[in-house]
Every structure is written in C-alpha cells, then in structure tokens.
Amino acid sequence: MAEIMTEYWKPYLVPTPEDFSNDTPLPTLASLRRRILIKVKYTEPSKEPEKEASNAGGEQDPDTDHAQVEPHGKKGNICYALGSMGVYTRSCHFHSLNQPEAQMPTHVFALPESKVLFLLQEQREALLRHNASFLMRAYPKSTRVSSSNLDPAPFWRQAGVQMVALNWQAADAAMMLNDAMFEGTEGWVLKPASYHDDRRTPVKPKTLNLTVRLLAAQNVDSSKSSAPNVYIKCQLHVESRLEKREGQIPNEGKSKGGEWKRQSSHRQSHDPDFGGEELSFMGVEDVVPELSFVRFKAMDDISYQKDRTLGWTCFRIDRFPSGLQLLPLKGADAKPNGSALLVDIKLNLEAS
Numbered sequence: 001m002a003e004i005m006t007e008y009w010k011p012y013l014v015p016t017p018e019d020f021s022n023d024t025p026l027p028t029l030a031s032l033r034r035r036i037l038i039k040v041k042y043t044e045p046s047k048e049p050e051k052e053a054s055n056a057g058g059e060q061d062p063d064t065d066h067a068q069v070e071p072h073g074k075k076g077n078i079c080y081a082l083g084s085m086g087v088y089t090r091s092c093h094f095h096s097l098n099q100p101e102a103q104m105p106t107h108v109f110a111l112p113e114s115k116v117l118f119l120l121q122e123q124r125e126a127l128l129r130h131n132a133s134f135l136m137r138a139y140p141k142s143t144r145v146s147s148s149n150l151d152p153a154p155f156w157r158q159a160g161v162q163m164v165a166l167n168w169q170a171a172d173a174a175m176m177l178n179d180a181m182f183e184g185t186e187g188w189v190l191k192p193a194s195y196h197d198d199r200r201t202p203v204k205p206k207t208l209n210l211t212v213r214l215l216a217a218q219n220v221d222s223s224k225s226s227a228p229n230v231y232i233k234c235q236l237h238v239e240s241r242l243e244k245r246e247g248q249i250p251n252e253g254k255s256k257g258g259e260w261k262r263q264s265s266h267r268q269s270h271d272p273d274f275g276g277e278e279l280s281f282m283g284v285e286d287v288v289p290e291l292s293f294v295r296f297k298a299m300d301d302i303s304y305q306k307d308r309t310l311g312w313t314c315f316r317i318d319r320f321p322s323g324l325q326l327l328p329l330k331g332a333d334a335k336p337n338g339s340a341l342l343v344d345i346k347l348n349l350e351a352s
Contacts, residue, residue, distance in 0.1 A: 002081040005038070012036045014087045022104045026088055038085040039108055039137070041078050041092075089135065097126045102134070110137040113150045113253045116159050120248055124158075131160035132198040139165035149174035151256060152181070153237050154249040157291045160195050171312070171332040173257060177237060177293050179334055180314035192290045206349040208238070208284040208317065210294070213344040214264055214274035220298055220329075220339045221310050222270050228300035228310060230272045232341065234279045236260035237293040238317075239286050258295060260284060266301055276344075285352050289318035296341060298329060311339045322347050 006013070014035050017024065092101040094109045097119070101107045111119075116138050119127045130136070138161045140150055149172055152164035166174050182189065194201045214232055221228045235258025243249070262279035294315050300308040311329025315321075322345050331337035 026105045037089045039089040040086040042090040108135045112141045137163035150253040176314040205286040205352045207352045208287045209348040210281040211346040212279045214277045215342040218271045231266045232264040233297045234262045235295045292317045
C-alpha cells in the first residue's frame with residue numbers, strides 16, 4: 001500500500017520536515033493546499049511495534065482492522081514505510097482526553113460513535129475544548145451489521161467532530177447530509193467560529209422562517225411508461241429538543257428523518273404540477289445555519305408497498321438559495337438523475 005501511494009501520489013504527499021517531532025507546530029492550511037494527508041498510526045523506525053491495545057468501549061477502528069492478521073488472533077503491525085506517512089495526522093489510541101498524546105499537535109483520535117456519546121454525557125466541555133484545537137474522527141459502531149448509519153449532523157454540532165465516517169451502501173439521510181455539507185467545496189469546510197475557539201465562545205443561533213412554494217417537477221421517473229404518483233417530502237435537520245435541552249445526541253446517534261417534516265399532495269405524472277402548494281417552517285429556533293440542513297425527496301406513493309424514492313436534493317441552510325430555483329434531483333448514486341424540482345423559496349434568519 002505504501003509503495004502504491006508513493007508511486008501515484010508522490011507529488012501530493014506531505015514531506016516530513018527536518019527535526020520533525022510530536023511537538024512540531026502544525027503548518028498553515030495554505031501550505032497544505034493540494035496535499036494529501038495520510039491518517040495512520042505512527043511507527044518509529046528504532047522500535048518494534050507493540051501489539052495495539054483494545055479500543056475503548058470494546059470496538060475497533062476500521063482504519064486499523066485491515067492490518068494483516070497474525071496467528072492466534074494477534075493483530076498485524078503497521079510497517080514503518082506506511083506509518084511514516086502520517087506526518088501531521090498521526091492516529092493515536094484513545095484512553096482519555098487527559099492522556100499525554102491529547103496535547104500533541106499531530107494526534108488524531110478515532111472513536112466509535114458509542115464512545116463519543118459517552119464522552120458527551122460525562123465530559124462534554126472537555127470534548128468540545130479538545131475538538132476546537134485537535135482532530136477527531138467518529139465511525140459507526142461494530143453492531144451496525146446491516147451497514148446502517150449514524151446521523152453525522154449532531155456529531156458535528158454537539159461534539160465538534162471533524163470527520164464522521166459513514167457506510168456508503170445506501171443513499172440514506174446520513175449520506176444526503178454529508179453530500180450537502182461538502183457540496184461545491186474541495187472536500188473541507190471551516191467550522192463556525194465558536195467551534196474552533198478553545199475559549200468556547202457561545203454559539204449564536206438563529207430563528208428560521210422558511211416557506212417553499214412548490215411549482216412543478218419535471219422528468220420524474222421518465223424511464224418507465226407508467227406515471228408515478230408523485231409527492232414531495234421536505235425535512236429540516238436542525239437541533240432536536242434533546243440537543244437544545246441537554247447538549248446530547250438524540251436516538252443514540254441513529255440516522256433518521258429531519259426534526260421538522262412537511263409533505264405535499266399527490267400528482268400522477270412524470271411532470272407533476274403542484275400549483276404553488278406551500279410547505280412552511282415558521283419560528284424554528286436555535287438554528288446554526290452552517291450545521292443545519294433542508295432535504296427534499298420526490299416520492300412515488302405505491303399502494304401496499306414501501307414508497308419509492310424518485311430523486312432527492314439537500315442543502316446546508318446557509319447555502320440554500322432564495323427566490324425562484326430549479327433544483328436538480330439526484331439518484332441513489334448521488335449523481336443527477338435528469339429530474340428537477342421548480343420551487344420559489346422565501347428564507348429568513350433572525351437572531352434568536
């Protein structure tokens with residue numbers, strides 16, 4: 001793996017600076033432009049790698065689970081050639097937020113979702129202070145045997161986690177939110193100011209008033225001769241009551257529908273005319289626009305069966321366009337499927 005990455009990515013890999021150590025300050029983001037950062041457990045050349053301890057909470061980080069398995073159940077060690085690629089993103093085994101590695105500029109903690117939920121319950125302020133200055137990655141717990149997903153939005157909002165790993169097997173709500181978070185970017189976005197300030201400056205939420213006037217959809221499920229019975233679902237993914245009241249992640253982190261939901265009437269057509277039907281969300285309080293989302297799904301109402309998703313689109317609230325808009329819809333592969341939704345959007349954000 002190290003040889004392949006070096007062969008194909010050499011111009012983009014981060015070179016190790018002279019006199020580099022665990023205490024070396026991090027570089028500026030500008031100096032890392034067009035660079036690839038490898039997150040991997042660091043291995044020192046002068047030491048034989050030790051057997052890695054079990055992960056806190058009884059779950060293992062999938063990033064290290066694919067190491068070669070040795071006889072009698074021992075985990076394979078990461079070779080120096082691969083381990084040395086972790087220059088500014090060195091994976092460290094998590095014990096506590098007070099362990100010495102927690103102050104190393106280059107460390108990255110990777111925790112299963114259950115451990116993040118536990119830290120939020122017991123050490124919320126310490127977790128947020130850590131994640132204001134250092135990287136953390138959350139990943140789905142090992143009991144998700146059906147490849148279901150955690151909801152990334154509250155992990156971004158409540159825990160300040162930068163990297164939320166997802167299962168990509170299905171185009172579920174979690175994947176749609178992740179798509180919206182990074183749509184039109186180079187793969188990263190800057191957190192709101194209060195989330196990267198270790199002084200924990202209070203978040204300044206907004207009150208949202210949103211009205212979506214549905215005009216029409218076009219080319220919906222056009223590959224089939226029979227017209228679908230189309231209706232539009234619109235959902236807001238904002239802080240839940242539990243998040244607001246206790247600063248915790250609801251539903252044990254499970255991916256689900258939005259906290260606010262609206263649905264249109266039905267139209268039997270490939271090109272349904274909704275006649276200006278309005279879906280409104282008024283007085284929605286405590287919204288952090290950069291970490292909140294609006295999601296649309298065009299659905300086919302099928303009798304005695306689960307309704308079928310015909311297309312979807314999702315936006316961060318701070319990037320949701322106002323006025324008359326033609327919104328291209330995507331399919332299960334997260335690519336435009338040729339259908340679109342014509343809407344007129346009125347959006348207003350006020351100080352809460």
